[in-house]
Amino acid sequence: MADLEVRGVLDELLVGLAEPLRLAVVGRVKAGKSTLVNALIGRRVAPTAAGECTRVVTWYRYGSPDRAEVVLRDGARVPLRLDGRRLPEQLGVPLEDVSRVVVHLQAGALRDLTLIDTPGLATLTEENEAAARAAVLGQECSKYATGDADALLYVVRESERADDIAFLHDFAAASGSLTASAVNTLGVLSQADLFNAQDPMGAAQRTARRIASTSPGQFGGVVAVSGLLAQSARAGQVSETVAAALASLDGVADAILPAWQSLDVSGLDKAAAAQAFSVVGPYGLLRGRGPARQGATSLRRWCEEASGIRDLEEVLEGTMVPRAHLIKASRTLGQLSRLGRRVGCQRVLDLVEEVELDPVMHPIAELRALHDLLGTAPESAQRPRLEALLAGLPAWQVLGLPEAPDRAGSGLAPDAREAASRARADASLAVTPAVAAAATVLARSYQILAHHLEARRGPADPT
Structure with a gap:
């Protein structure tokens, strides 16, 4: 039975790698999660009033034609009729038998993201919170299972609370050692138009900046949004x-x-x-x-x-979506490591280590180094250098050089090697472990870039 369960986890990880980024919308009850989901999709499909659909996990995926189905715990699927292009209040099956609802929509926003709407946390209904935690963190009944979410939109109303931060720590742990919250979690200060101030949206934006500055290790950014508007x-x-x-x-x-x-x-x-x-x-x-x-x-x-919805989308499209393949690969390797330790399989651990050392997978080390900096040294000079590499910018921008067509291609290789040398010097002089580790990662990044530039020997500036 354990072998079958392990194989099931491996199959789930393979399926997840082939899909768009799974972005879970998580937060306390009445935080405005479903309203935010509707705004991102561009349709009022997710129910916002109390009903059966708000008490189960709902996946919104790209697909044609528009349709919905209830996935039962035994794997069976029951068609669910959309009521005027919206989910109905009643599911037609016992709630205790429901694993999740899956909705397929022809919505542009869902081409690059699968949105997972979750029941509210910190509610009086234990089943609701258990469903949300299982979707994001994994089923507690299985020592091998992992959560479905690659990344989070964590929704708070007026400010973060201690149990919000505790949940984010749990998500980092469930994602595996290679993935942590700052690089795959965005905060959303929802219902920003309801702040008790003469300028509610302005007050909400100031609060969002305060949360982002005081919780850099938990959030990669915090955006104030009025989901209703x-x-x-x-x-x-x-x-x-x-x-x-x-x-x-x-x-x-x-x-x-x-x-x-x-x-x-x-x-x-x-x-x-x-x-x-x-x-x-x-x-x-x-x-x-x-x-x-x-x-x-x-x-x-x-x-x-x-x-403020455009600001949120700009952050998603500028950070989450471009890094989706790294986030998913990082999460998968982390979960494989955890699985290997739990089942006592050294071969799995060796293979994960071998993959991590492959130069092709080096961006995962860059992602991990960026997370560590966000949590302990967000003002470090290494941070924008890592972000430039992860953004896939042209080599001259990655190296901080002015654009110069005559220095494109292999002509930039010496600059890359010089940057690697400077990064190694920065690592030896760093006063914190995170900065030293980031500089060491950067040194290898620039060395790999130099090899890449020399191999191309072409007139075009590589990215």
Whole structure:
């Protein structure tokens, strides 16, 4: 039985390597996870109200035609009919029999990412938290099993808490020694439009920067987002009727509008306020009236820009997606190492070590060194050098040189060897282990680059 279980884990790891990056959206109950998922997908498909679908793990994958199915714990699959292009409130099967729901959608955002929406953590319902932890960290009933997620979007509302950081530590441990949270975890400060401040979005952005600076080892970045505004803008909820309702409130004083539900003020159309409030929330009620005067297109554009969703996508597309193959390979090697130790197979451990030493796999060492720097020395000069290598920039940029066509190709090899020599000197002078290790990794990176440049001997500048 153990052999079959081990083989099952190996099969799962192979399948995971061939798929797009699996990005789990994790956070406390009512943190706004499903609303954020809808905004990223561009469709209001994930349920946001309490129901059976919010209590199970749901995978959103690219596929055609649009369809959904319930995967049972015994492996059976039951078709699930989408209700008006949305998941229904009821699954039609007992919750205790459900492993996960899988939704296939023709959505551009899902070409490079598989989104995994999880039930809330820190809830009174132990089953919900167990489902979320199993999806990300692995089934506790199996000593061999691993979690499904390659990376995390960790959603917090106003600030991180001790149990949030504890979960991130668990994720790092479950991912294996080669993968840790700073390089495959982004923080999202959700519901940024609800911050109790005169400028809610500005206050949320300052809080996001504070979390990022105080938790560099846990988050590779923290972005403030209004999931409601983003979802409304992208999921077709901003109509001309909504824009007209919001524009009709333009003459209401700012001081009065936030209390529209409890006040009886002449000129305040409560029906219009309620209609607009359900789509844009309190922040949009105040700040969206001007754009709404220009119609739905103007209001939709304002909602998307104000929401911060583009900032989040830029981080995802600039860091997570380009590094997906490294994150997945790193996670797989780490889990193979853990599996080899647990089953006592030295051959597996030897093979993992052999793969790690292959120059082709050296970027994984760069990724690991970057993580260590983010956690202990984020201001180190080695950090941008590692990031340049991991970003796949042209050789002249990696080496910090001005663009010079006549020095392209093999002409840059001496510069690469000189950079390797400087990195070795930096390693000998470093005062912290992380900086010394990063400099040593960089020395090998530049040496490999020099070999690559010499081998090409072409006129084009290699990347």
